[in-house]
Amino acid sequence: MRVAEPTVERLVQYYRLLEQLREEGRLVVSSHQMGEMLGIKASQVRKDLSYFGEIGKRGVGYHVDRLYGHISRILASPQIWRIGLVGVGHLGYALLGHSAFRSDKFRIDALFDVDPAKVGQEISGVPCFHLNDLPEVVRERDIQVLILTVPASAAQACVDKAVESQVVKGILSFASTALVAPEGMLVYRVDISVELEKLLFFLKGGAGV
Amino acid sequence: MRVAEPTVERLVQYYRLLEQLREEGRLVVSSHQMGEMLGIKASQVRKDLSYFGEIGKRGVGYHVDRLYGHISRILASPQIWRIGLVGVGHLGYALLGHSAFRSDKFRIDALFDVDPAKVGQEISGVPCFHLNDLPEVVRERDIQVLILTVPASAAQACVDKAVESQVVKGILSFASTALVAPEGMLVYRVDISVELEKLLFFLKGGAGV
DNA sequence: ATATGTGAAGATGTTCACAGCT
DNA sequence: AGCTGTGAACATCTTCACATAT
Numbered sequence: 001m002r003v004a005e006p007t008v009e010r011l012v013q014y015y016r017l018l019e020q021l022r023e024e025g026r027l028v029v030s031s032h033q034m035g036e037m038l039g040i041k042a043s044q045v046r047k048d049l050s051y052f053g054e055i056g057k058r059g060v061g062y063h064v065d066r067l068y069g070h071i072s073r074i075l076a077s078p079q080i081w082r083i084g085l086v087g088v089g090h091l092g093y094a095l096l097g098h099s100a101f102r103s104d105k106f107r108i109d110a111l112f113d114v115d116p117a118k119v120g121q122e123i124s125g126v127p128c129f130h131l132n133d134l135p136e137v138v139r140e141r142d143i144q145v146l147i148l149t150v151p152a153s154a155a156q157a158c159v160d161k162a163v164e165s166q167v168v169k170g171i172l173s174f175a176s177t178a179l180v181a182p183e184g185m186l187v188y189r190v191d192i193s194v195e196l197e198k199l200l201f202f203l204k205g206g207a208g209v
Numbered sequence: 210m211r212v213a214e215p216t217v218e219r220l221v222q223y224y225r226l227l228e229q230l231r232e233e234g235r236l237v238v239s240s241h242q243m244g245e246m247l248g249i250k251a252s253q254v255r256k257d258l259s260y261f262g263e264i265g266k267r268g269v270g271y272h273v274d275r276l277y278g279h280i281s282r283i284l285a286s287p288q289i290w291r292i293g294l295v296g297v298g299h300l301g302y303a304l305l306g307h308s309a310f311r312s313d314k315f316r317i318d319a320l321f322d323v324d325p326a327k328v329g330q331e332i333s334g335v336p337c338f339h340l341n342d343l344p345e346v347v348r349e350r351d352i353q354v355l356i357l358t359v360p361a362s363a364a365q366a367c368v369d370k371a372v373e374s375q376v377v378k379g380i381l382s383f384a385s386t387a388l389v390a391p392e393g394m395l396v397y398r399v400d401i402s403v404e405l406e407k408l409l410f411f412l413k414g415g416a417g418v
Numbered sequence: 419a420t421a422t423g424t425g426a427a428g429a430t431g432t433t434c435a436c437a438g439c440t
Numbered sequence: 441a442g443c444t445g446t447g448a449a450c451a452t453c454t455t456c457a458c459a460t461a462t
Contacts, residue, residue, distance in 0.1 A: 001416070006430095006431070007431095008406070012403045012407070016385070030442090043433055044432065046445065059441080060444085077409055078413060090307075091300075095401070106405075178226070186411055197217070198214060199397045206211065256453095266462065268419075268421050268462040
C-alpha cells in the first residue's frame, strides 16, 4: 500500500511525541490528545494510524509503547544509510553538529568540498574529499544518499556527479535552485528562502498591488 | 482573491528563473520552457500565472521583463521587514551569512541568545540581546518576524516570548518540534530531520515490515 | 502555426459522522 | 460512555483539452 508524503511527515511527528510521552511514563494516549499537542485534527491522527492496521483500542486509546514500536518499525530502514555531505560551509558545518543528525538510522560518512584547505582534512571526525572524486568515493564507501549544502550555482554539478556515480539514490538539497535529475533518483529540497518568502507573502495578507 | 500556498512557492521559483533569463538577455519564454527548466508542468505554470491576469501573449509566450516585474509586484512587501534571529548557534550563524538572506525585502535587525559570551556583542554587525529581553527589544525595534534556530527544547519558550511582545506576527522555525501559537500568529516550520526521514522512507520503498 | 487562458475532469488530501468495540 | 476505524463527503490541488488570440 502506498503511503502519502503528508502522512509520513506526520508519522515522524507522532514518533517524536511518543518518545517524549514514553519518557514521561505515560501509558495511554488518545488521538484527540496527540492532535492537541501537535496541532493536528484527531480524525487525521486516526486516519494516518489506521493505514497500518488496528493499533488502538476502542474506548481506550493508543498504548504508548506499542504505538511507538509500531511507528518505529514503519519508519525503520533495512540498513544504516551512509551519507555524503557536499559543501562544508557554514550550513554544512551546522548540519554536521545538528541534533537531528544524531541518529542510528544513518551517519555522515564523507564530506566533499573544493576548498584545498578542507580537502584531505578530517572535520568533526569525517574525512573530506575533493568534489571531483565524488563518484569514486561514494562507490568505494557505499554512500547512497547525498546532502547538498553548496551554493545554488554549484548544485546541479553535484547532482550530475551523483548521477555519474550510479550508486547515489537520493539527495536532500539545501540549495535555492531547481535541480534536474533522472527518473529513479529521489531529490528532496529544503529551500530556506522560499519558506521565508511564503511566510512574508501571507503575513502581508496575500497578493500585493 | 486567495492565492494558494503551492502557487506562491512556485511563483518564487518563476521569479528566480526569470532573474536568470533576464541576465542572459532573453526576451521571451514559454510556459513549456519554464516548466522544463523547473520540473513543473506547462499547464501548471500557465494556471499559476493566470490567477493574476492575462500576462502572456497567445501564440508567443511571456515577455521576460514584463513577467519578472509582474511577479516582483505580487511578491513585494509594503515595507522592509525587520527580523529577529533567535539562537546564534551554528545554524543561526549559517543563516546570517546565507545568500538567501541578502535581500532588500527584509533584514536581520537583532539577535537573541542566552550565552553570556554572545549577549551584548555585535555579530556580523548585528547586536545580540538576551532572550529574556526579547519582548522589549522587538517592540522598540519594530521587529515583526522571528527566525528560530534554537534547540527543540527551547523553541516553545521563544514562541511564548514572541506572543508576550504582542508585535511579532510571524515565525519561521527550524526547531524539530511542534509549536503552539495563538490564532493570527503565522508559524512556518522547516524541519530538517523530518525531510531527511521522508527521503529515507521513500528511498527504501515505503512502509517497512 | 503556436502558445496562452480556463472550465471541466481527475487526483490527492482532509474532515465528517457514525458504526463497531471495549 | 468513550474512543477507534473508516466509508463518504468535502476541499484542495493538478492536469487535461480546447477555445481564443497573435
